[in-house]
Amino acid sequence: MAKFRCICGHVINLSSVDGKYHWAMVPNDTVEDIGVELEEGGIRTAEDFYEKFDKAANRIYKCPECMRMYVETAPEVWDTFERVSR
Numbered sequence: 001m002a003k004f005r006c007i008c009g010h011v012i013n014l015s016s017v018d019g020k021y022h023w024a025m026v027p028n029d030t031v032e033d034i035g036v037e038l039e040e041g042g043i044r045t046a047e048d049f050y051e052k053f054d055k056a057a058n059r060i061y062k063c064p065e066c067m068r069m070y071v072e073t074a075p076e077v078w079d080t081f082e083r084v085s086r
């Protein structure tokens with residue numbers, strides 16, 4: 001069971017993370033390409049759609065305690081973004 005320890009110390013269990021803290025980031029060009037494929041019939045099922053979407057997406061986890069965001073930029077490589085209040 002994969003777990004992830006945030007810089008703040010909170011442990012995020014990746015296999016049961018609340019959906020509101022697990023996001024996906026997809027480049028806008030890819031979203032448009034997927035839309036074109038949908039219109040042209042190249043994507044016929046929801047499974048096809050999710051396969052294309054997941055292949056292009058960067059996984060993002062947000063710590064529910066400190067709101068830091070972790071973006072997977074390569075397999076098992078995570079960039080961290082910290083909330084800055086002004």
Ligand SMILES: [Zn+2]
Nearest residue numbers: 006008063066
């Ligand atoms: Zn945290």
